[in-house]
Amino acid sequence: GKDQAEKAVLERPRTPEDKIRTAPLKYKPSISSIDTQNFSQELEDESESENFDIMYDAEVQDNVNKEKKEEVQDNVNKKKGKISDESRMEIENAYMKMKKDAMWKLSSGKFVEEELYNLGKKLEFEHSVHSFIIDTEDEIIKQHFREYELEEIDNEHVPKAPDLSQDVIDYLNKFINVTSANEVRSIIGEQDDRLNANYDSSKHHDLDYIPVLILKLTREIENGGLKQPNLESWYNCHVWSAIVDHGFGDIKGLSVVRGESACVATATRKNSKRITTQRRQMGRRGDWILRMSGNGDHDEYGMGEVGKKWEDEFGTKFLREKSLKQPKALKDMLVKLIRKVNWDKELRSKLQTIGIMHSGLMMVVVYMDNPHGYVCRIRRGDIMEVPDNEENLSALLVILAAILNAK
Known part of the structure; x- marks a missing residue:
């Protein structure tokens, strides 16, 4: 029947194109068919x-x-x-x-x-x-x-994220089989009026983001810097600020605030019951926070944590951020946003905040949402890696797709 056919499609070997389309989260069959809906238990x-x-x-x-x-x-x-x-x-x-x-x-x-x-x-x-x-x-x-x-x-009630546009998917797919810097430059050099004479940032930002980032990381590979042991600040400057900051760059008023920025949402919660004689408490600090500037509320939508060296997924800092610090900050951000919609059942089931964890060249995207009741839920994507050699350049495509989808 239909369920068996769908299961067969989902269980087939994944092609590189599949990985681009499903980059944001782990490839769970049941997630793709779940639509956002109201909570089943109605309240007054x-x-x-x-x-x-x-x-x-x-x-x-x-x-x-x-x-x-x-x-x-x-x-x-x-x-x-x-x-x-x-x-x-x-x-x-x-x-x-x-x-x-x-x-x-x-x-x-x-x-x-x-x-x-x-x-x-x-x-x-x-x-x-x-x-x-x-x-x-x-x-x-x-x-x-x-x-x-x-x-x-x-x-349960997985928020439905917008799909990447077909133009973005098609452009990413141009680089699927590249194994050399020369191939990258050849594809980028092809005439595309959307990225030249007819460029419109409101329409073509994501398309422009792809060749700019691929070329930048290709240069880093050619220079040999990605194969060397580097400090956390080096990875921030040469890799992650480019991938993350440029990806969100077309959203007006949204800033990737770097430099151990404190979470405003957490500070708001901590100080909600503060009396005048008590010292104001600070929010949790992240390596960067995704924050809306220019509005009095300073709404926040996500945060990132960066470590200089990837040991494995059981590394000390990775586990600490994964299990406690980052989820708590993401919950504070989410609850603050939910309060702004007055706990509306339908709206809060569509809201989610994002966390991105980097360690060396590794990256994981996590999502925080409120599927039901008083509980907030963490969902995690696959561990992805920025390639350090030309032969594996196509691995970068899944990361770019994940960032664009997170946006």
């Missing part, structure tokens, strides 16, 4: 804001000393990150305010908020579950829920 409109404003308070008080450490929640950081009794009390108070009929109920009968709360009570050290954030790739979560429950959590 007038009580909506009161109900879900609890999400804003469901946070662990930050440990300032721990924030400065490059440690993760494992045996490396057992000396730091232990949850205080005060934080546990705040989590309990937030949970007790949650209404059962507004929680996320799985087909198994379990309530996700209830499971995260009970799981958090068993953990001695801070984890994203204490902030009611669920990540189905986290080992603690994978051990707690059954396989079919994890799949249901993954697939």
Whole structure:
């Protein structure tokens, strides 16, 4: 039937063209067929804001000393990150305010908020579950829920992102089989009036972004710099600022704020109950933050973290940002945006914030959304790598596609 045919298509070997089209997220069959929809459990409109404003308070008080450490929640950081009794009390108070009929109920009968709360009570050290954030790739979560429950959590109300334009896909595909810098220059040198006499930044920015970035990274490969051990600031300057900043460059008023910028959304949450005699607290710092400038609210849509050396996906900084710091900041950003639409069911199910993690030449894109109830969810893309040789230049195309889709 139709389901079997769809499954056959999704399970076939992926071509380079497939990877470009599906760059943003892992290739999960069930995601492609899910449309954004309203939450199934209806609430009275007038009580909506009161109900879900609890999400804003469901946070662990930050440990300032721990924030400065490059440690993760494992045996490396057992000396730091232990949850205080005060934080546990705040989590309990937030949970007790949650209404059962507004929680996320799985087909198994379990309530996700209830499971995260009970799981958090068993953990001695801070984890994203204490902030009611669920990540189905986290080992603690994978051990707690059954396989079919994890799949249901993954697939619930996935926000539908706009597809890349066919013009962008076709242009990326021109570079699919390139294996040398000369081939790159030959393709870029082809006459294309959209990038010359007829160029219109409102229509052709993304097309222009592709050859500019490919040529820049090709030059870095020719110079040999990508094969050398480099500092974090070098990768920021030579690789990631070009890939990220230029990708978002055509959105008016949007800035990629670099230099360990503090998250305004987190600062807003931390200071929401501050009295005048208390010192104002700062937000979490990221290597860069995607922020709207020129409006009083300074809305934020994402953040990036950069490390100079990729060890593996279990590296210390990678795990720490992946499991705790970045998700909490992304949740703060998301909740602030949701508050701006007054917790409207349909609108909040379409909102998401993005996180991009770089380490050396490696990159991962993560998405934070609110699929149901009081829970925020992290979804992750595949680990991608900027090529350091001409033979693998086509690997860059998936990264460019992921950035454009994230935008």
